[in-house]
Amino acid sequence: MTLEAILPPERVLFDVPGGSKKRVLEFFSTFIAQNTPSLDSQEVFSRLISRERLGSTGIGHGVAIPHSRNPHCRSPIAGFLKLAEPIDFDAVDGEPVDLVFVLLVSEEADDAHLALLGQVAAVMNDADTRHSLRRAESQHALHERLVDAIRRQSSG
Numbered sequence: 001m002t003l004e005a006i007l008p009p010e011r012v013l014f015d016v017p018g019g020s021k022k023r024v025l026e027f028f029s030t031f032i033a034q035n036t037p038s039l040d041s042q043e044v045f046s047r048l049i050s051r052e053r054l055g056s057t058g059i060g061h062g063v064a065i066p067h068s069r070n071p072h073c074r075s076p077i078a079g080f081l082k083l084a085e086p087i088d089f090d091a092v093d094g095e096p097v098d099l100v101f102v103l104l105v106s107e108e109a110d111d112a113h114l115a116l117l118g119q120v121a122a123v124m125n126d127a128d129t130r131h132s133l134r135r136a137e138s139q140h141a142l143h144e145r146l147v148d149a150i151r152r153q154s155s156g
Helices: 021-035 041-054 110-124 127-135 139-155
Strands: 012-016 058-060 067-069 077-087 097-105
Touching (some): 012 021, 067 110, 077 139, 097 110, 110 139
Parallel strands (some): 012 077
Antiparallel strands (some): 077 097
16 A cells, blocks of 8 residues: 555645644544545544544644544545645754644554554655745645655655
């Protein structure tokens, strides 16, 4: 299972209103539930917030990787949001977050879950990738740059 396979263009969102961590997670939960009939927005939100209570998924450099397990998630689901304005995400480095990569997996997905999180972290830890994503001026450009980064990381 690759990141590219679970991140279609319609789940790469550009210029998303931020406000707060809670608002961003609510926005994503509503968005993904509208596009995935088996998912309930309140359950997705509740699980993402519960995971954040264990420790922030803000990994530094303006990046967060909120993730959770969901019993109604048959296969991994990814979403990427480039926020219109950076928000406080309680990140490990204290920096505000503007790049949010969300990952939902099934309850059973141990190795797959960890492998996908590792791929996301590797892609998002690259300074050139972050810079390129921040310069994207459309949803299409954002998706292209993200897919290019995923391909470079997986082949490197």
